[in-house]
Amino acid sequence: xxxxxxxxxxxxxxxxxxxxxxxxxxxxxxxxxxxxxxxxxxxxxxxxxxxxxxxxxxxxxxxxxxxxxxxxxxxxxxxxxxxxxxxxxxxxxxxxxxxxxxxxxxxxxxxxxxxxxxxxxxxxxxxxxxxxxxxxxxxxxxxxxxxxxxxxxxxxxxxxxxxxxxxxxxxxxxxxxxxxxxxxxxxxxxxxxxxxxxxxxxxxxxxxxxxxxxxxxxxxxxxxxxxxxxxxxxxxxxxxxxxxxxxxxxxxxxxxxxxxxxxxxxxxxxxxxxxxxxxxxxxxxxxxxxxxxxxxxxxxxxxxxxxxxxxxxxxxxxxxxxxxxxxxxxxxxxxxxxxxxxxxxxxxxxxxxxxxxxxxxxxxxxxxxxxxxxxxxxxxxxxxxxxxxxxxxxxxxxxxxxxxxxxxxxxxxx
Amino acid sequence: xxxxxxxxxxxxxxxxxxxxxxxxxxxxxxxxxxxxxxxxxxxxxxxxxxxxxxxxxxxxxxxxxxxxxxxxxxxxxxxxxxxxxxxxxxxxxxxxxxxxxxxxxxxxxxxxxxxxxxxxxxxxxxxxxxxxxxxxxxxxxxxxxxxxxxxxxxxxxxxxxxxxxxxxxxxxxxxxxxxxxxxxxxxxxxxxxxxxxxxxxxxxxxxxxxxxxxxxxxxxxxxxxxxxxxxxxxxxxxxxxxxxxxxxxxxxxxxxxxxxxxxxxxxxxxxxxxxxxxxxxxxxxxxxxxxxxxxxxxxxxxxxxxxxxxxxxxxxxxxxxxxxxxxxxxxxxxxxxxxxxxxxxxxxxxxxxxxxxxxxxxxxxxxxxxxxxxxxxxxxxxxxxxxxxxxxxxxxxxxxxxxxxxxxxxxxxx
Numbered sequence: 001x002x003x004x005x006x007x008x009x010x011x012x013x014x015x016x017x018x019x020x021x022x023x024x025x026x027x028x029x030x031x032x033x034x035x036x037x038x039x040x041x042x043x044x045x046x047x048x049x050x051x052x053x054x055x056x057x058x059x060x061x062x063x064x065x066x067x068x069x070x071x072x073x074x075x076x077x078x079x080x081x082x083x084x085x086x087x088x089x090x091x092x093x094x095x096x097x098x099x100x101x102x103x104x105x106x107x108x109x110x111x112x113x114x115x116x117x118x119x120x121x122x123x124x125x126x127x128x129x130x131x132x133x134x135x136x137x138x139x140x141x142x143x144x145x146x147x148x149x150x151x152x153x154x155x156x157x158x159x160x161x162x163x164x165x166x167x168x169x170x171x172x173x174x175x176x177x178x179x180x181x182x183x184x185x186x187x188x189x190x191x192x193x194x195x196x197x198x199x200x201x202x203x204x205x206x207x208x209x210x211x212x213x214x215x216x217x218x219x220x221x222x223x224x225x226x227x228x229x230x231x232x233x234x235x236x237x238x239x240x241x242x243x244x245x246x247x248x249x250x251x252x253x254x255x256x257x258x259x260x261x262x263x264x265x266x267x268x269x270x271x272x273x274x275x276x277x278x279x280x281x282x283x284x285x286x287x288x289x290x291x292x293x294x295x296x297x298x299x300x301x302x303x304x305x306x307x308x309x310x311x312x313x314x315x316x317x318x319x320x321x322x323x324x325x326x327x328x329x330x331x332x333x334x335x336x337x338x339x340x341x342x343x344x345x346x347x348x349x350x351x352x353x354x355x356x357x358x359x360x361x362x363x364x365x366x367x368x369x370x371x372x373x374x375x376x377x378x379x380x381x382x383x384x385x386x387x388x389x390x391x392x393x394x395x396x397x398x399x400x401x402x403x404x405x406x407x408x409x410x411x412x413x414x
Numbered sequence: 415x416x417x418x419x420x421x422x423x424x425x426x427x428x429x430x431x432x433x434x435x436x437x438x439x440x441x442x443x444x445x446x447x448x449x450x451x452x453x454x455x456x457x458x459x460x461x462x463x464x465x466x467x468x469x470x471x472x473x474x475x476x477x478x479x480x481x482x483x484x485x486x487x488x489x490x491x492x493x494x495x496x497x498x499x500x501x502x503x504x505x506x507x508x509x510x511x512x513x514x515x516x517x518x519x520x521x522x523x524x525x526x527x528x529x530x531x532x533x534x535x536x537x538x539x540x541x542x543x544x545x546x547x548x549x550x551x552x553x554x555x556x557x558x559x560x561x562x563x564x565x566x567x568x569x570x571x572x573x574x575x576x577x578x579x580x581x582x583x584x585x586x587x588x589x590x591x592x593x594x595x596x597x598x599x600x601x602x603x604x605x606x607x608x609x610x611x612x613x614x615x616x617x618x619x620x621x622x623x624x625x626x627x628x629x630x631x632x633x634x635x636x637x638x639x640x641x642x643x644x645x646x647x648x649x650x651x652x653x654x655x656x657x658x659x660x661x662x663x664x665x666x667x668x669x670x671x672x673x674x675x676x677x678x679x680x681x682x683x684x685x686x687x688x689x690x691x692x693x694x695x696x697x698x699x700x701x702x703x704x705x706x707x708x709x710x711x712x713x714x715x716x717x718x719x720x721x722x723x724x725x726x727x728x729x730x731x732x733x734x735x736x737x738x739x740x741x742x743x744x745x746x747x748x749x750x751x752x753x754x755x756x757x758x759x760x761x762x763x764x765x766x767x768x769x770x771x772x773x774x775x776x777x778x779x780x781x782x783x784x785x786x787x788x789x790x791x792x793x794x795x796x797x798x799x800x801x802x803x804x805x806x807x808x809x810x811x812x813x814x815x816x817x818x819x820x821x822x823x824x825x826x827x828x
Binding site for chain 2: 009013041070071072073076078079160162165167168169171172173174175176184202203205206207208226237294296297299302303304305306307308310352368387390391392393396398399400401402403404405406407410411
């Protein structure tokens with residue numbers, strides 16, 4: 001049995017973050033929760049008592065289905081970082097007071113590293129002060145950089161978007177038959193961990209030659225070796241498509257994108273120019289080789305393209321939420337749900353719960369042994385790990401030509 | 415009855431350009447064509463006698479279905495412009511000679527303005543010299559800027575991609591609840607005609623507030639009015655998303671993107687900086703208002719994203735090809751197939767054929783009366799025109815998590 005609960009979302013959204021809301025809601029209702037509240041704009045809104053009653057949207061099963069197909073944070077997100085407990089007890093007391101006011105037993109917080117830190121501090125505070133309120137984390141991040149869990153809900157859909165879009169870009173680039181190839185540099189999110197960029201390796205298959213080189217932030221970016229690689233590719237191939245992480249760094253630790261903006265680059269309007277690393281690298285290639293180049297950034301679409309979400313990812317996100325509710329009913333607090341892969345082929349995944357102290361603020365990187373020796377490719381071990389996560393599609397509900405989303409009216413009002 | 419034919423593709427590809435190949439092939443076979451050749455890399459490859467036998471790929475109905483779902487030019491594309499006939503008769507004679515060599519009666523060329531110019535000149539040459547070979551144009555362009563035809567195959571799918579992606583971006587941008595909004599500037603293709611950028615208006619619906627302002631190249635871009643509009647929006651809204659055409663121009667005729675690159679903007683590597691207009695505008699907004707901004711370019715994906723192709727568009731592309739083959743069987747030459755809308759609600763579209771001389775090198779723009787008085791929106795008339803073109807989806811054949819494409823092995827070989 002479960003009393004009233006509240007669900008919040010925090011940080012950069014994903015294509016399936018709302019599947020976790022759906023999972024918590026559906027299971028909590030099964031477990032008898034009288035009220036399931038949503039925080040409007042995460043803990044930041046919660047501190048201002050901004051709540052909504054999720055029954056208004058999700059009691060109807062059609063609402064729940066639409067929610068699973070809605071990208072971005074349905075409840076609204078925030079980038080609010082809880083202050084250290086010491087010296088800011090009032091903020092923590094306020095959270096507890098608002099929970100007491102609405103008779104809320106458990107708070108579920110869906111997010112990445114920072115959000116798990118919030119869960120940790122809130123549960124630590126409650127334990128320390130002998131409060132009965134409980135706090136449970138539900139993982140979410142396209143970056144896939146949370147430790148302990150096999151993978152993070154949100155990653156699979158972003159990876160599917162990246163693999164599919166890259167495949168389409170490669171087709172486009174290959175279609176031109178000029179003697180000199182066009183070099184296309186595609187920039188992928190992930191400043192510190194290369195999981196998303198690594199997903200470029202999933203474009204390869206019987207019907208696609210794949211990305212010609214993939215550069216992760218886990219290895220030092222050597223500009224000379226890069227240019228040499230590109231020149232070699234351009235001599236031997238009709239089409240060259242390269243994937244780079246936004247976070248690639250030179251040996252001295254400078255981000256390639258920062259290096260490019262370092263000098264006082266000012267445009268005709270007198271504004272400082274800031275470019276992404278794909279733009280910088282494609283300009284360098286054009287100048288050095290005379291080849292036609294193109295820079296593409298997947299940008300926000302990587303985390304928002306629910307129209308091509310992975311069904312496996314959506315299911316993992318849903319069961320993470322569902323099992324968080326079960327853990328709450330078991331009296332747990334200060335834990336995060338983790339995904340435990342039981343087998344890869346065929347893929348089978350369950351969940352477990354894990355002490356939040358082991359998770360918060362720890363970043364997981366792509367293992368170096370999954371990067372090929374030349375530093376610009378991924379091994380079969382990575383493919384075996386990531387490929388199951390992009391399988392399956394979530395049929396969208398199209399209305400008037402675009403996928404239908406569920407909207408929370410309180411978002412605009414608050 | 416039809417003899418041997420050859421099909422070519424030219425210019426920037428679209429998500430459904432291969433549906434037109436499928437249409438020509440299927441109908442030509444019905445009409446008894448013994449051989450259906452494909453040009454490898456358009457007229458450029460044809461001049462080097464680079465041909466493939468399409469039976470190898472399309473005789474199997476599964477091949478035809480896969481072809482319809484394959485983005486970019488299956489046959490390979492080119493950007494080759496035929497020289498003026500006068501003084502270059504040898505080039506034209508060569509085309510005729512290669513057609514004679516393979517006993518080819520009719521050439522079908524699928525493309526935009528430049529490609530229709532090729533069809534015009536080839537058919538003019540044949541008429542002038544009394545050659546029996548015939549030439550038929552099949553329209554294709556995401557830009558939707560060909561005259562006479564109601565719309566161009568390729569536009570509907572690009573428009574559906576733009577509307578869907580923009581909706582997902584708006585959701586993402588709205589999810590953050592900070593007191594100050596993030597201003598997102600989305601750059602859309604179409605240097606001279608604003609059809610693609612106008613498609614941003616299709617994101618709006620019961621579940622989406624839509625783009626906050628849309629700027630087409632058909633109107634003069636007033637920088638002061640733009641900044642005023644953005645500042646007003648930022649004061650009244652939580653999220654601001656603006657769509658701009660890559661081709662927006664200042665009153666003096668300078669492209670905004672050129673203006674930004676005008677000064678000697680040089681990065682730390684000593685390379686000249688070139689930015690798109692979204693990057694320039696978002697930097698200007700950030701500096702003037704202090705707001706967080708983000709520039710997004712849809713880039714190649716607009717024309718390559720077959721995974722979200724419009725079924726209506728795919729059908730229009732197929733019937734354009736099919737009816738080109740019928741026109742060929744009727745003995746036509748020097749014509750292009752056009753789409754004739756019979757009614758918008760419900761949408762019903764047929765085809766006709768039209769003299770290529772009226773079409774080649776003429777650019778069609780968004781009618782000024784379809785742009786709202788404030789210069790940054792589209793009227794209901796535009797919506798009524800464009801909305802039917804994005805309806806319906808083409809179910810993809812997913813293999814291993816990504817959509818399967820059909821590959822022509824000669825592309826890499828030649």
